[in-house]
Amino acid sequence: MPQTPSPSKREQLIHTALTLFSRYGFHATGIDLIAKESGVTKRTLYAHFGSKDELVVATLRHLDEQLRSYFLKHTNGACEDPKQRLLSVFDAAGFWFSEDNFFGCTFINAIGEYAESNDSIRQVCSEYKRLSREWIKGLCEQAGAPNPQQLSDELSLILEGAIVTAQVSPQLDAAAIAKRAATALVEQALKDA
Amino acid sequence: MPQTPSPSKREQLIHTALTLFSRYGFHATGIDLIAKESGVTKRTLYAHFGSKDELVVATLRHLDEQLRSYFLKHTNGACEDPKQRLLSVFDAAGFWFSEDNFFGCTFINAIGEYAESNDSIRQVCSEYKRLSREWIKGLCEQAGAPNPQQLSDELSLILEGAIVTAQVSPQLDAAAIAKRAATALVEQALKDA
């Protein structure tokens, strides 16, 4: 009816799949449910994705883009000072944790379910984490850290810990704890510069 | 045949289940396989555990004991100096990560699969993490930290990050990165004392 095409079925399917996979897990989410929730027949789903594993990979790739742009948006405009910008990564994480549809890191959950059975799924997850580390390394360089590799390794690990802590122990303010630890490490690193 | 009773079927089932759940995930591991690998009939399995969810909970409780005693053993005798003992937590983590049957934190994997569908499973996971934090807090107190709660919150979060990093990015030496960050935080905390 409308000349402007509605969001393609493909996008709709990925969006629905991401929601269900994140909330209920991968094996626990059936193809039939994803199709029904997307308002699409199973036949159409299989026209776009040859198998469930392919849909999982496409969904994780979409999450990769979505999550990295989320962090970019919530940190780039946050502050002019490069040190504050680096630390605002953990404020962005705090926003993320407080969202209704936060169920931990879906990449980690995917690894837990598919590590031994599907290499391409594992690869997408590792790649996201690698790009994430690279981005933080860039922020460390901008902040003038003398050893940006070392600092970003530590801050990335702290970010991972914050995500998991927010998932498993939601009564803790994981983002705040992480930011406090990160602040100490950053200030010590910059003092040496 | 032997008068010394072989390890009970119950223990055998839990041991097998832990191995398979950790390696392949929970939903991906069927009851039939667990029974067969345990050398036990499915009927016997259901005599010990009323349902798969009950077996999952029992398995996680067993892992709770196993994992905490593992860390106790690898840190208590490690060093007399309480500060070094605190930091040796990350050496113990390094040993764990290098084991063949390390597939990340099975508690975190369980949360990812069951968070929205089974409260008791979620509870066992949260409880393990809480006890783990309490134990680290005790080590912080022994080391003379002026604010052991704050320091242990940060170190626990770093430990979580190390576990996840070791799982997702095995090419990194997550334990070493974590220990370096932890050392900086501990020394700064003790300097204030």
Add this chain to the structure above:
DNA sequence: ACCAAAGTATACAGATCAGTGTACTTTGAA
């Protein structure tokens, strides 16, 4: 030697799973 508890063997129920076959309908652009 007896007997109850525990385990075996095996078939089965009922649900759900991923994925397919077939015939029909809508859509949008040339």
Add this chain to the structure above:
DNA sequence: TTCAAAGTACACTGATCTGTATACTTTGGT
């Protein structure tokens, strides 16, 4: 207006899943 691509509707396959029924056998303590 025509026509091919995309989607629908729906039944269906074969595998696998959790959990159960039934009848038999082993085991260990008294």
